[in-house]
Amino acid sequence: MRPGIRSLTSLVPDFILSTPNGYLYADPTVDEINALTYYEVYPKTIEDDFFLAAPFLAYLRDHCLVPFTGGAFMQAIFRYAPLIGGFYAPGGSFNILKRQTMAALQFDTRYMYVSIPEYKEEIQVENKGEYAVASLLEADMQNGVDTANAIIAVALAQSGQGTRSLAINGWAEAMNDGLNPSWDGTVYTSYGNQLRNGVVGSALNSTPQWCGDALGNPGVIQYATLEEGYQDASIGKKEPNLGVGNKAVIAYIKEKLVVAQRFAQERDPVWGVMGFRFNNAMVLKDDYFPSLKYGKNDPILGSNLTGTFAVPATATAASGLPAPATTVTVGEVFCFFNTFDWLFRVTDNEEFGFGFSGFVPAQDNTRVVGQIKAMCNLENLSCRTQKQFYGIGG
Numbered sequence: 001m002r003p004g005i006r007s008l009t010s011l012v013p014d015f016i017l018s019t020p021n022g023y024l025y026a027d028p029t030v031d032e033i034n035a036l037t038y039y040e041v042y043p044k045t046i047e048d049d050f051f052l053a054a055p056f057l058a059y060l061r062d063h064c065l066v067p068f069t070g071g072a073f074m075q076a077i078f079r080y081a082p083l084i085g086g087f088y089a090p091g092g093s094f095n096i097l098k099r100q101t102m103a104a105l106q107f108d109t110r111y112m113y114v115s116i117p118e119y120k121e122e123i124q125v126e127n128k129g130e131y132a133v134a135s136l137l138e139a140d141m142q143n144g145v146d147t148a149n150a151i152i153a154v155a156l157a158q159s160g161q162g163t164r165s166l167a168i169n170g171w172a173e174a175m176n177d178g179l180n181p182s183w184d185g186t187v188y189t190s191y192g193n194q195l196r197n198g199v200v201g202s203a204l205n206s207t208p209q210w211c212g213d214a215l216g217n218p219g220v221i222q223y224a225t226l227e228e229g230y231q232d233a234s235i236g237k238k239e240p241n242l243g244v245g246n247k248a249v250i251a252y253i254k255e256k257l258v259v260a261q262r263f264a265q266e267r268d269p270v271w272g273v274m275g276f277r278f279n280n281a282m283v284l285k286d287d288y289f290p291s292l293k294y295g296k297n298d299p300i301l302g303s304n305l306t307g308t309f310a311v312p313a314t315a316t317a318a319s320g321l322p323a324p325a326t327t328v329t330v331g332e333v334f335c336f337f338n339t340f341d342w343l344f345r346v347t348d349n350e351e352f353g354f355g356f357s358g359f360v361p362a363q364d365n366t367r368v369v370g371q372i373k374a375m376c377n378l379e380n381l382s383c384r385t386q387k388q389f390y391g392i393g394g
Contacts, residue, residue, distance in 0.1 A: 041133045051146045052287030054153035055271040056244050056337065060344035060378070062270045067348040068375065074107040074345055076192070076379055080203035103200055105192025107345075110160060110168045110377045111352070112151055114144045117369040118359070141356070144372045147300065148354060153288040154302040156378060157333075158184060171335070174380035175388045177205035180319035183290055183333045183390040185309030191383065206233070206383040210320040210328070211391040216311075218292075218331030218393030221249070223257050225389065226334075230279055233336050233387040240336035240385065243283035246291035246304075249332035249392050250283065281336055290333040290390075306330035306390070332392040338385040347375040 068074060081101045088094065118137060127136040152168070159182075160169035169192070176188040178196030189196055196204050209229050212219040233240050245253075254276075265274045268282050275284045287294070288304055295305035308329050315321045322328060347353050352375045359368040380386065 044133050046134055046139055048146070051150055052153075053273075053285075054149065054156075054288045055268070055273070055284040055286050056156060056242070056289075056339075057149065057153045058271050059242055059337075059339045060156075060342060064339055064342045064344040066343045066345055067353075068109070068345045068377075069348055073109065074377065074379060076105045076107075076343070076381055077102055078105065078203060078381070080200040100199075103194060105194055105204075105379065107169055107192055107377050107379050108160075109347075109375050110166065112148065112168075112374050112376070114147045114151070114372045115369055116140050116144045116356075116359075116372065117367055120366040120368060144356075145354075148372050148374060150288065150301045152374075152376065153286075154298075154304050157288070157290050157304060158302070159186065159188065160377070161188065161190075162186075168377050170378060171337075171380070171386070171388070174378075174383055175206045175208065175335070175386045176383075177202070177207045177318075179314045179316050180208050180321060181309060181312060181315070182208050183306060183330050183388060185307075185330075187312055187314060192379070202384075204383050206386050206388070207316070207318045209387065209389045210322075211389050212322075212328060212331065212393070214322045214326075216308075216322050216326045216328035218329055218391050220256050220394075221252055221334075221389075221392050226253075226257075226278065229387045229389060230281065230336055233338065233385050235382075235385055238338055238341070238382070238385050239279065240281045240338050240387070242337045242339050243278050243281040243334065244286045244289055244337065245283075245334035245392075246287065246289040246294050246332060247285045248291055248293040248394070249289075249334045250285040252332065252392060252394055253283070253334070255394075289335075290330070292329070292331045306333065328391060330390050333388065333390045334392060335389070336387045338382065341380060341382040341385050343379040343381065345377045345379060349375070 079102050083101060084095045084097060084099060118140065123137045155167050156170045157172060158164060158167065158170040159173040160167045161173055172182040172184050173188040173191055176182050178189045179187065181187050191204050194200060194204060209225065211221055211225055230240060265276055268275045268284060271284055273284065275282045290304050290306050292306045297303040297305055308327050311321050311324050311326045311328060313324045315324060351357060352373050354372060354374045357371045357373060359370040361368050
């Protein structure tokens with residue numbers, strides 16, 4: 001330092017204080033403009049930059065919602081075989097043996113919750129009157145409803161078996177054939193507590209379709225694959241009415257299948273957004289659908305991120321999967337649903353039907369907490385009218 005020149009720090013008055021991170025600030029800490037001027041909050045609403053959209057859940061709520069009125073579990077009857085009959089010669093004997101032709105699917109009650117904690121000082125003293133831009137309590141209540149919907153939307157694509165025995169019975173276990181893995185890498189040998197490929201034969205089967213190559217890499221979606229899968233899920237007048245995938249696979253379908261053709265877009269009457277038709281199915285993007293590009297693991301909502309798995313020895317040629325033990329990359333996932341063959345069961349009890357319990361106080365402070373609670377589950381009445389595809393790449 002040059003002689004006669006004092007350091008800058010020596011010129012700082014005593015009321016200038018140093019913060020732990022080394023920056024300086026003055027006392028008073030509020031300058032004139034901030035002391036004399038209001039700040040603007042516009043718009044006076046809360047923009048949601050977290051939650052996503054789920055048309056499959058919207059369809060379930062629209063025409064698959066069936067109240068659960070009580071009982072130890074839910075049961076759905078299905079037929080799996082014909083009666084005995086055939087051709088005969090005049091005077092010949094009939095086979096009059098009685099055979100069982102019906103069985104039933106059984107589903108347990110499943111419960112979920114979302115907690116909404118508040119501090120009474122914040123909602124009763126501070127966040128009120130003309131200075132409250134928005135109600136903290138109302139914002140948290142809306143967040144609770146959106147959180148509950150998102151938890152259900154993510155769980156729909158998974159299962160309620162094994163380590164997920166507390167979760168709802170999602171479509172990954174319903175749209176399976178007991179031999180080939182679903183997109184999550186699991187082979188579901190039973191559905192609704194009913195063994196597949198036993199006495200009931202293939203009555204509960206829907207074979208997942210691999211769309212990648214023989215090395216396990218995701219492949220370009222082909223029109224023939226979708227068309228054949230759609231027809232596989234069609235039985236007489238019963239056809240899929242909804243096609244769903246994350247935004248990546250919807251873009252791949254548009255880009256690869258009909259590059260030179262403009263899609264005939266139309267507004268979906270249930271979800272209220274623009275989609276396009278594939279035969280009788282309205283194709284829509286579902287942001288909570290499994291995806292390699294857009295999926296993620298969330299500690300609260302769960303995971304819709306796809307990964308890899310090894311092809312099991314039970315895999316059949318009908319799935320298109322590579323040889324057993326080959327590691328496949330799931331990539332993007334797409335499904336054809338006949339939503340009229342699904343039941344979304346929600347209890348008719350007000351509190352447990354996505355109702356709010358009300359706030360109760362904590363024991364040693366001013367915090368209060370309540371829960372949004374739901375008893376709900378998902379049942380599929382006809383696995384063969386549904387179809388899942390995975391191993392789709394760009």
